[in-house]
Amino acid sequence: MSDWVIVCPLPASLHARGFAVSFLKEVAAPVLPTLERSLAVLPGDSDTPNQDLSDIGIFLRKKQLQLTPPKHRELVWLLTELGDELRGLQTSLQDCYNLLRPNESSAGQNRGNTLVVSTPRTEAVKGHITRCGTQIIRGTIHLKLRTLPVQTISIDPGQPITIAPLGDLDTLLTRSIDLLAITLAHAYPETPTVASAPPRVEAFLAAQLRVLAQALTDAAALLQGPPLLSDTDPLWTTRSSALSHFHPTLPPTISFYLGLQDSQLVLWLRALEPADQPINLGMKFALALGTARRIEHDEAEQVFTYCCEDGCAKGLHPPLPDADGKTTPPNEGPARVFVREKLRVESADPNLLSLSAKLNALGHSLLQTRRNLAAVMGEEMDE
Numbered sequence: 185m186s187d188w189v190i191v192c193p194l195p196a197s198l199h200a201r202g203f204a205v206s207f208l209k210e211v212a213a214p215v216l217p218t219l220e221r222s223l224a225v226l227p228g229d230s231d232t233p234n235q236d237l238s239d240i241g242i243f244l245r246k247k248q249l250q251l252t253p254p255k256h257r258e259l260v261w262l263l264t265e266l267g268d269e270l271r272g273l274q275t276s277l278q279d280c281y282n283l284l285r286p287n288e289s290s291a292g293q294n295r296g297n298t299l300v301v302s303t304p305r306t307e308a309v310k311g312h313i314t315r316c317g318t319q320i321i322r323g324t325i326h327l328k329l330r331t332l333p334v335q336t337i338s339i340d341p342g343q344p345i346t347i348a349p350l351g352d353l354d355t356l357l358t359r360s361i362d363l364l365a366i367t368l369a370h371a372y373p374e375t376p377t378v379a380s381a382p383p384r385v386e387a388f389l390a391a392q393l394r395v396l397a398q399a400l401t402d403a404a405a406l407l408q409g410p411p412l413l414s415d416t417d418p419l420w421t422t423r424s425s426a427l428s429h430f431h432p433t434l435p436p437t438i439s440f441y442l443g444l445q446d447s448q449l450v451l452w453l454r455a456l457e458p459a460d461q462p463i464n465l466g467m468k469f470a471l472a473l474g475t476a477r478r479i480e481h482d483e484a485e486q487v488f489t490y491c492c493e494d495g496c497a498k499g500l501h502p503p504l505p506d507a508d509g510k511t512t513p514p515n516e517g518p519a520r521v522f523v524r525e526k527l528r529v530e531s532a533d534p535n536l537l538s539l540s541a542k543l544n545a546l547g548h549s550l551l552q553t554r555r556n557l558a559a560v561m562g563e564e565m566d567e
Contacts, residue, residue, distance in 0.1 A: 303529055308328050347449070386557065407444055454483075
């Protein structure tokens with residue numbers, strides 16, 4: 185008489201398989217009952233003491249399904265479907281990143297997007313710039329400001345200008361893609377083991393999706409920019425482009441600031457005047473008599489503490505006299521300035537507009553997924 189080993193599958197977790205092992209003695213082959221009869225008979229109620237063990241396994245599986253709460257079955261189903269949703273979300277986020285940083289062209293170089301920079305109905309600003317990823321790599325702009333001489337400024341290709349909001353957006357998208365990769369590796373590994381998944385995979389997923397949703401919200405807010413009603417981005421006082429980005433060097437009395445608003449690139453040009461510089465007598469009489477007037481705008485008569493992105497405000501400080509009556513080189517740190525003239529120029533970028541629409545759609549889809557998971561877990565979701 186020999187021993188046989190019978191292995192029956194038991195209910196297991198999402199990532200592990202369980203087996204029951206029993207040792208039986210070899211006996212003569214019994215008469216196998218039908219499936220309907222085996223499901224209706226409890227263990228121990230069979231007419232034959234050696235009832236086929238596969239029928240008992242079917243019975244145990246049926247009893248387990250009857251005793252499992254409906255919400256548990258819903259949770260198992262939702263977690264299974266969530267894997268495909270997260271993989272699709274990962275692909276969509278990669279598409280968003282490609283809109284911000286397009287892949288290299290067939291020639292091996294990315295030419296970027298060339299955008300028109302022009303004021304409507306006037307000749308104050310005319311030109312073009314080229315965006316490549318988060319930077320402006322080249323551009324030429326002709327200026328005819330009312331308070332400054334006519335001039336042409338050109339961006340030095342060797343010193344590209346980084347657009348600060350796009351740099352922050354690039355960081356958010358990169359971290360979101362990495363977060364999804366970590367989430368999929370822990371919750372849905374390619375080779376599942378008992379120790380690979382967290383003890384409560386649903387709680388782990390809920391926490392990860394909450395962080396991801398906040399990142400997508402912040403990314404959409406960066407593209408939206410400040411409210412249109414304010415028409416002012418206060419970061420110009422510290423993030424205006426340094427003079428070295430231009431060839432020839434940009435005059436110190438011009439603030440050149442690129443930002444985002446309503447998913448468009450926006451150029452703010454400001455003509456600056458040192459606040460500590462005394463006004464000559466002729467200008468005082470002209471202002472008093474009304475023959476000369478300052479240009480009216482929302483930042484007129486305000487004093488701003490200004491410096492470029494490199495922390496310098498060259499050419500905007502008066503010379504400092506020393507004890508001997510001589511003058512010393514002026515300070516190059518932040519300076520107090522007036523804004524004599526201000527212009528705002530919009531440049532629509534098709535890639536940024538598409539990126540904004542994609543991020544909003546992904547945000548709504550992720551919100552619905554989080555709501556479904558919270559409902560099955562029986563928890564309240566903080567939106």
